[in-house]
Amino acid sequence: MSASPLTATIDTAERTQSPAHRDSVLSVDCDGDALVALLSEPAITASSSDTGVLLIVGGPQYRVGAHRQFTLLARALAASGTPCLRLDYRGMGDAEGAMRDFADVDADVAAAIDAWQRERPQLRRVVLWGLCDAASAALLYVHRRRDPRVAGLCLANPWVRTEASLARAQVKHYYLGRLRQPAFWRKLLSGRVGLSALRELLGKLALARSARAGSDGAPGDRQDTRQDTRHYTEQMADGLRGFAGPVLLMLSGDDVVAKEFLDRCRDGGPAWQGLLSRPGLRRADLAAADHTFSTADWRAQVERLTADFVRDARPA
Structure with a gap:
């Protein structure tokens, strides 16, 4: 595999090797623009790996991820026998x-798979892995x-956000809980909850009602007008x-974000009905985890979930 000139700019943490994996740089051409990818492979069995994980990184960030989560995930997968x-x-x-958002990276994903297969002809299939808008x-x-x-x-905590969906999630999972708390009413009656807070709550309720009425796709929400003019969440479904x-x-x-996704699956209309029970879907709830799975546990x-899933997804 030819090294990119950017190899020298990769920080020490990116280049650290272990006996169980090896890292290398893969240059990818996408419509004339050079992309950079880091390939983590099993140290010994890379030549026989026909299934790999392509980790799409959401924006705006890069391949290391928050608290190095993508670097660590890729190396863990490589150590378990799956290139990433x-x-x-x-x-x-x-x-x-030019900078783009998650709804306009189809060509980048395809170019990465093409380049990976050219460098590793034994690669036959890939599993796409994404957090937040990368899952989208x-x-x-x-x-x-x-x-x-x-x-x-x-798919980890897929992004389905609109202004209305965020308001609905906040009302359902935050504001209604506060309204049930005696402390909130004591503060309200004592004047410690100001009019601005009440106006904010009323505004969220109005947006949530508009979502119920089917107006989640506000005019400013992102659409891909080149291929499918429907709202991006309908395309996701x-x-x-x-x-x-x-x-x-x-x-x-x-x-x-995860709560918004679950709300969408329950209340997002016909396009989303039944998707959580579709054949072949394996759901894992990490009850205490935050958006980026920020602790070592x-x-x-x-x-573990990803490695087990990829192993089961391989053909017998």
């Missing part, structure tokens, strides 16, 4: 090109591209429903 590629898509990290990007990719090389999806392979859904209990749980 972490990608900076265009406009992020060390990649060239994975669902949009399988919906739009129908890429037969994608053998599975690992079609991706999850239409994908034939297995899916691992990991949800954090202490995360409003939560990170280890995600690593």
Whole structure:
């Protein structure tokens, strides 16, 4: 594998090796822009690996991830026998090109798989792994591209946010709880809860009602007008429903993004009905975890869940 000129700029933590894995740099061309990806492979068995994990990094961040979570996940997977590629898509990290959001990275994902297969011809199938809007990007990719090389999806706290959905989640999971607390009413009656707080609550209630009425797709919400003019969340639902392979859904209990996703599955209309019980979906709830699985224990749980899922997704 040819080394990128950026190899010298990778920090010491990125280049640290262990006996169980090895890291190398993969340069990816996407429509003339150079992307950078880090490939972690089993130290001994890389030549026989026909299934790998492509870790899509959400924005705006790069391939290391918050508290180095993507570096550590990739190396844990490699140590367990599964190669993992972490990608900076265009406009992020060390990649060239204009900045873009999660709904416009289909070409970047396809280019990464193409480059990986050129460098490792034995690679036949990939599992897409994404946290937050990267999980959304994975669902949009399988919906739009129908890429037969994608053998599975690992989705962590998928992003389905609109202004209305956030208001609904806040009302349901925060404000209603506060209204049940005697301390809140004592503060209200004593004047320690100001009019601005009450106005905020009333505004959230109004937005939540608009979501119930089916107006989640506000005019300013992101749409991909080149391929599918529907709201991105509807495209995500079609991706999850239409994908034939297995899916691992990991949800954090202490995360409003995960709560918004569950609310969408329950109340998001016909496109979302029944998706949590679709065949091949394996759900894992990490009850105490935050959005990015920021402790060593939560990170280890995600690593085990992912490694077990990929092993089961491989053909017999």
